[in-house]
Amino acid sequence: xxxxxxxxxxxxxxxxxxxxxxxxxxxxxxxxxxxxxxxxxxxxxxxxxxxxxxxxxxxxxxxxxxxxxxxxxxxxxxxxxxxxxxxxxxxxxxxxxxxxxxxxxxxxxxxxxxxxxxxxxxxxxxxxxxxxxxxxxxxxxxxxxxxxxxxxxxxxxxxxxxxxxxxxxxxxxxxxxxxxxxxxxxxxxxxxxxxxxxxxxxxxxxxxxxxxxxxxxxxxxxxxxxxxxxxxxxxxxxxxxxxxxxxxxxxxxxxxxxxxxxxxxxxxxxxxxxxxxxxxxxxxxxxxxxxxxxxxxxxxxxxxxxxxxxxxxxxxxxxxxxxxxxxxxxxxxxxxxxxxxxxxxxxxxxxxxxxxxxxxxxxxxxxxxxxxxxxxxxxxxxxxxxxxxxxxxxxxx
Amino acid sequence: xxxxxxxxxxxxxxxxxxxxxxxxxxxxxxxxxxxxxxxxxxxxxxxxxxxxxxxxxxxxxxxxxxxxxxxxxxxxxxxxxxxxxxxxxxxxxxxxxxxxxx
Numbered sequence: 001x002x003x004x005x006x007x008x009x010x011x012x013x014x015x016x017x018x019x020x021x022x023x024x025x026x027x028x029x030x031x032x033x034x035x036x037x038x039x040x041x042x043x044x045x046x047x048x049x050x051x052x053x054x055x056x057x058x059x060x061x062x063x064x065x066x067x068x069x070x071x072x073x074x075x076x077x078x079x080x081x082x083x084x085x086x087x088x089x090x091x092x093x094x095x096x097x098x099x100x101x102x103x104x105x106x107x108x109x110x111x112x113x114x115x116x117x118x119x120x121x122x123x124x125x126x127x128x129x130x131x132x133x134x135x136x137x138x139x140x141x142x143x144x145x146x147x148x149x150x151x152x153x154x155x156x157x158x159x160x161x162x163x164x165x166x167x168x169x170x171x172x173x174x175x176x177x178x179x180x181x182x183x184x185x186x187x188x189x190x191x192x193x194x195x196x197x198x199x200x201x202x203x204x205x206x207x208x209x210x211x212x213x214x215x216x217x218x219x220x221x222x223x224x225x226x227x228x229x230x231x232x233x234x235x236x237x238x239x240x241x242x243x244x245x246x247x248x249x250x251x252x253x254x255x256x257x258x259x260x261x262x263x264x265x266x267x268x269x270x271x272x273x274x275x276x277x278x279x280x281x282x283x284x285x286x287x288x289x290x291x292x293x294x295x296x297x298x299x300x301x302x303x304x305x306x307x308x309x310x311x312x313x314x315x316x317x318x319x320x321x322x323x324x325x326x327x328x329x330x331x332x333x334x335x336x337x338x339x340x341x342x343x344x345x346x347x348x349x350x351x352x353x354x355x356x357x358x359x360x361x362x363x364x365x366x367x368x369x370x371x372x373x374x375x376x377x378x379x380x381x382x383x384x385x386x387x388x389x390x391x392x393x394x395x396x397x
Numbered sequence: 398x399x400x401x402x403x404x405x406x407x408x409x410x411x412x413x414x415x416x417x418x419x420x421x422x423x424x425x426x427x428x429x430x431x432x433x434x435x436x437x438x439x440x441x442x443x444x445x446x447x448x449x450x451x452x453x454x455x456x457x458x459x460x461x462x463x464x465x466x467x468x469x470x471x472x473x474x475x476x477x478x479x480x481x482x483x484x485x486x487x488x489x490x491x492x493x494x495x496x497x498x499x
Contacts, residue, residue: 008439008451009403009419015457015492025488029467053400078399105444138445140413140427159444162399165429166446173412211399214441214449236459237400244463251466265458267441267449275431276448371400 016238026243027066033250034068040254046072046202047249048343050193051209052079052371053237060380061239063246071246074200074343075376077192078209080158081107081369082341083291084185086330089113091319092156092183093120096131100317101153103142106135107369108158112362114330123156139166146180154313158185162211164284164302165276171308172279181313184303187289190220191300196342197228205249206232207242210264215280217272221260229258236264283308290322292365293331293338335364340373347374354378401443403451406434414447416440460492 037045049055055075058064064073077083090113096102097118110124120126127133136142139155146153157167164186170176189212197203206228208221213234221232231252235245245263252259262268280302289301304312313319322328331337335357336350347353347366357363359378366372404416407423414428427446428434440447464485471481486493 007405008453008456009405011456012403015460019490019492022488022490022492026463029463029470029488033470051399080399137424138426140425140445160399162401162448163444163446165448166427166444169412169427169429169446175412209399211401211441211443211448214401241459244459247463247466251470261462263459263462265455265462266452273429273431273449276429 012238016236016240019240023240023243026240026247030066030071030243030247030250031068033247033254034071037250037254038068038070042253043070044072045070045204045250045253046074046200047205047207047246048074048076048197048200048203049207049209050076050078050189050196051207051212052369052373052376053211054078054207054209054235054242055373056371056376056380057237057239057242059376063239063242066243067246071250074203075340075373076196076200076343077189077291077294077341079341079366079369079371079373080160080163080185080187081111082337082365082372083187083192083294084108084111084158084365085290085292085322086114087322088156088183088185088319089122090117091317092123092154093117093126093131095154095317096123096126096133097129099132101132101134101146101149101151103134103136103145103153103155105156105158107371108156109133109135110362110368111365112332112368114332139170143170143176143180147177150179152179152181152316154181154183154317156185157182160187160189160209160212161215164280165215165273168276168279168283171283171304171311176311178310180311181316182304182311183313183319184284184301186284186302187291188286188300188302190216190224191297192291194224194227195294195297195300197224197230200343203228203230204253206230207245207249208232208234208260210234210236210241210268213262213264213268213272215273215276218260218262218268218270220272225258225260231258232260234260234262234264234268236267287321288324290327290330291341293329293335293341296322296324296327331365332363337364337366337374340366347377350374399443401441401448403439404442404447406436406438406440406447408436409434414440416442416447418442457493460489464489464493
């Protein structure tokens with residue numbers, strides 16, 4: 001009889017979640033390392049993540065409350081929905097109300113623009129006003145629907161590297177129907193990470209995004225570790241993964257190293273998924289790109305190459321991207337999502353947080369997606385910070 | 398947005414794989430893994446696309462990574478290596494030893 005195969009999803013539960021004692025022992029190791037660093041005068045060790053799911057795990061499982069006082073976790077740009085320029089939302093609302101079918105992921109469906117377009121502030125509101133908007137699970141589903149529908153459709157193509165293969169593979173293999181136009185809002189993580197590290201300054205360690213690195217390979221983080229003299233560990237998404245990655249970073253920090261290491265070895269390799277990296281560069285080219293609330297970051301976005309212009313929503317509908325010269329602030333008035341995204345402030349530093357901006361009624365983009373830093377903090381608090389949130393909201397009524 | 402969930406391949410037809418997420422959820426996804434998929438493989442699925450095969454062999458390698466760090470820390474503190482290994486393995490409750498083999 002063939003041997004029964006392991007059920008890896010059950011194993012995740014068993015090994016990475018169900019063992020409080022192992023987690024406690026790893027936390028103790030972290031405590032010992034942090035104490036040693038403190039004895040050497042390191043009173044503030046700042047570790048930055050670049051993935052909304054890492055922030056979700058950190059906050060949801062209260063990782064911050066397990067960490068010693070001199071270890072701080074900062075949330076960096078890690079949510080593609082949060083940084084999607086408002087002009088794409090405006091354009092999609094306008095097209096939806098003109099009868100073009102818009103496909104969106106659930107995350108972007110509620111993304112607010114800056115000023116209402118024909119009384120709609122999001123695709124959700126455009127749909128309520130009769131606009132043709134469909135929320136889909138995948139690009140594959142949109143392709144099927146578009147083929148049956150037969151008329152002009154636009155896919156709002158948000159995403160970081162993790163999502164890119166879902167677009168590049170069908171495009172490279174000519175699987176798109178002629179009536180489906182792709183609106184590229186694709187953004188590259190390493191340039192944004194470098195931009196944020198530069199702005200925040202003095203970051204001691206990097207938790208590199210696990211699923212982005214599945215595609216790019218861990219090697220994508222080497223130039224950043226080099227440039228900022230900062231160790232990086234590519235981490236998985238279970239709470240134990242993060243604790244182990246923090247231990248790995250503290251170990252490198254205490255040795256004065258700045259290597260890129262892989263903790264998430266069950267999914268990430270040094271070289272990444274070369275097959276899809278090839279289709280990504282076949283279909284897309286790098287371009288300067290606007291990040292919402294932040295501005296234009298050089299070579300941080302992807303645009304369709306000329307050969308694929310027949311499926312390009314930007315050329316079909318004359319959609320223009322903001323340039324360094326034309327970019328204007330695209331956050332709603334008073335919203336500080338740009339600073340939250342870069343890790344310059346915490347959500348609790350924004351006067352609107354949980355006062356005029358809540359998960360039920362988001363005002364800014366970081367409160368919309370389940371992985372926006374503000375949405376994560378609003379839903380799950382975060383160890384001692386949960387108390388801070390509670391205290392602040394009570395004080396502000 | 399960058400979340401990916403493990404699923405088991407139940408059928409494969411060229412670029413489309415049918416995967417089982419458990420709990421009765423079976424979906425067609427795009428196969429974008431570098432290697433050919435076979436029925437029974439575990440993949441990570443993101444936005445309807447299988448982006449990598451989960452390695453059964455390296456499933457607990459994260460703990461190996463941690464084990465090396467923790468042992469090094471003990472050795473640096475003057476603990477003999479054999480004792481450090483024993484202590485760290487005890488703190489991991491024999492997790493690496495009880496790995497079920499594929």
